[in-house]
Amino acid sequence: MEPLVQLRERILARFPGADVTVLPNPAPVGQDSLVIGREHALAIARFLRDDPELSLDYCSNVTGVDWPQQEVIETTRVTQPDPTTGTPKVYEQKTKRLTPAFLEVVYHLYSMARQHGPVIIRLRTGNRTDQVAVPSLTPIWRACEFQEREVFDLFGVTFEGHPDLRRILMWDGFKDHPMRRDYVEPDDYEWEPTAHDDVLKKAQEHLARAEGRQP
Amino acid sequence: MNLESGISPAADRSAPALPAALPPFNPAANAQVREVHDPFHGDLLEVSMGPHHPSTHGVFRMMVTLDGEAIVKLKPVFGYLHRNHEKLGENTTYLASMPYTDRLDYLNSMTNNWAYALAVEKLAGQPVPERAEYLRVILAELTRLLNHTCLAGFLLQDTGASGTPLMYAFREREKILDLFESISGSRMMCNFQRFGGCRVDATPDWLAATQRFVDGYNEFLDEYEALITGNEILMARTQGVGVLGPELAVNAGITGPMLRACGVNYDLRKVDGYGVYPRFDFRVPLGDHGDTYDRYMIRVLEMRESLGILQQALRDLPAGPIMDPKAKIRGLKPKPGEAYGRIEGPKGEIGFYLISDGSANPYRYRVRPPSFVNLTVLEDMCLGQTVADAVIILGSVDIVLGEVDR
Known part of the structure; x- marks a missing residue:
């Protein structure tokens, strides 16, 4: 081909x-x-x-x-004369770029x-x-x-x-x-039958938010 | 409850709530579909087959619209077994996805493993030693025997030959599963292939047992065919039922035995020649009519060819390592890039598409499921047939819902 x-x-x-x-x-x-x-x-x-x-x-x-937006750091090498001695020296230039x-x-x-x-x-x-x-x-x-x-x-x-x-x-x-990539799964921890520790904390926060209180 | 405001007046009840619009329907094969509610010709009957119907091979649902007994519209509904396999693959390492691929098409875990290993090997540029390639061929052809034997049994079950042919097929399937268990430790979830080889080597005992099994399998096929292939009821139920033309089959991306039953010569073992398949002498059976009977016959003929490949592979199996010594399995971090690897699975082309960003997890992990794509033409094959035929046609497509829904 x-x-x-x-x-x-x-x-x-x-x-x-x-x-x-x-x-x-x-x-x-x-x-x-x-x-x-x-x-x-x-x-x-x-x-x-x-x-x-x-x-x-x-x-x-x-x-x-x-492809979400990401920050890419690109390193380019530039050869420039050293300001004090005048000999060529390699500098690394880092540029930040946002990907579309x-x-x-x-x-x-x-x-x-x-x-x-x-x-x-x-x-x-x-x-x-x-x-x-x-x-x-x-x-x-x-x-x-x-x-x-x-x-x-x-x-x-x-x-x-x-x-x-x-x-x-x-x-x-x-x-x-x-x-x-940025999907967050829904917060349905209140359905955990025996909630405890982290799950219980999350469930209480979720319940508070659902009822309009500050968690 | 406030009665005066809660109950609607009689005028509202007189007009039944008709659906505002039917689900969008592309009149495939130029089928003329009339309205479901038609006061002149009478209403069409909408039947929801599944998801718990025994003939749908799992949790598959068909929304069937019937005119009398003929199907005028059929919409497959998926997703009851969906667990977002691809997201799981993106959140784990390359190696950790290998056992998950067993759960895609749980009849053919060996070929799923191979397809995934092939994609990763393409991505990382990983060679495979020769003995491992032969072992892969042996196990893949055993898987093909297993899948096609199961299909032949289930197809007969779907036609109403209740029990006996399926039990004959399952008797043989158990023998293959015993072989799988003794080499990999698990009957169905084999988790056998690795990037750059196989996990465990075949012992001489295992090879001898496989040789005995392969030698005796033609006898079973002869017995099964004597009972089934020329059976008048099977021929009456399957010949001319669910005809699929080659043009539509190619355009709709159908692969595997279903494509070859339409007479299209496309077998990835010949076309791509992956692994060591070019060294084996085998033929690709092709169908003439593309009906359900051809799809059954193609599978039987492919089993006979698989036996030939198995005989050659067992004869030529070289000694040597089963794993490339430089292969990196744990902590594999391929360089950025992408690869698409595909093999001829028993159900069709199973492929894996991977994008690496240089980290330990794939950036994108995609499964190209053969039975999901093969269901595209289910409606085209079923239009004008009866519900009982739709069951057989679905059986001859050969789906596994673990792979369709992923």
Whole structure:
């Protein structure tokens, strides 16, 4: 199969102005992936499936990844002359950087007709709170139907164009998205039948909060 | 209670509370579905099969809408066994997830272990010694025998052949479980594979017992097939029931025997050639019609091929270590990166997708469950069939709810 850089060129030639970048994978297995912008995602997915050289007719795995905002400290080495002696000296500069927060949906594509793969594509949401929509690829691969529902259920990504977007593993009345990194499980310690020690303390605090008192 | 305000006047009671909107429904296979409440044609009947129905193989529920006896709509409902396996995997170390993978598909713990070990080995660039690869093949093919034997028994149970075929199948299953117990210490929760090899070596006694078992298994298959395969009732109940076309099967990501019953030649043992599978001579059985009978037959034929692989693997099993001496098992911290490892499990492609951020716990741990994805087309196969057929079709999909719900 052609390398991803070449595939990216072909996609860009077909869809001018599309947002496609190659994301290298540092692990020894070398499964690099393509990050695809939301506007052209559906058209590019259709191209990947219908192109005779690729014919990625089989979408194996669909999953979500949560990337909350993190502070990354990057160390760069700069060579500058020492102010007193004038000899070059290596300085370490540390810069703090905030990573963007987004949710990511990863698709592993294979070809059953040509028996090659995987081509990994990733769609990213704008942020983690109000811009959580990506186009659904269920119209292209039916295999995404339940798996995208699962990503919607556990991560809170809304798929535009999904025929039946409901919760699938959690129950319908459930509010949160348990697979997010910052998910806090509900405080239902008051149901502990024989509460003691920490659990009893937590239960009393919870009861106090529920009754509107200061714990 | 205040009677005057609490009881509604008669005018309100005259209008029954109709559901405002039905659950969204994608008319798969161009099925025409009419309203559930239809004063002219009569109402459709909505049946909730499960989650405690004995034929749903666990806590699985199907919301079935019936027109007379024909199914016009079927929505699977999952999640009764959901324990957020992936979150558990993210909160423990790489090694601690290994016994949890046994609980995914609790019939096939050996192949679950292997798929997870393969993904971690890909992530960390970990080689596996040859003897361990052969042991993995032997145990995976025994698992395939176990799973397909169970399926054949349960399928017959679902058709109403109560008891006898299932007990024949379980008799053989016990023999495999005895082998698993003597090598790993546990019948079903084997926890056998490690990153870079296997946990314990096979003794000569164990290999001799396995050889005896493999030699005698064709006899059991012959007996079982003589009883079942040509049985007129089984053929009447399964042939032409639940037909799945190859185009839909590929598009819906169906894998395993269910895909090959539609005639699509896709077996990861041949395609990926993971482990030492390229060294073995075996064929991939393919179906013609994609109906329930083909799905049963594919499993029987795959068992015969598995026996051939087992004979070759037991013959060629090399001596040597079962664990790479440089392998790091406890406290494994792979370098940042990601990997997707997949193998051909008895139910289809089981894969693990791992993202490492350099710490001792995986940043993301994802299971690609074959029977969960295979259920995508359950509705398409069941439309127009009867409820009794839906039970058989579900049986031939071969699900285990520990894996579907995770």
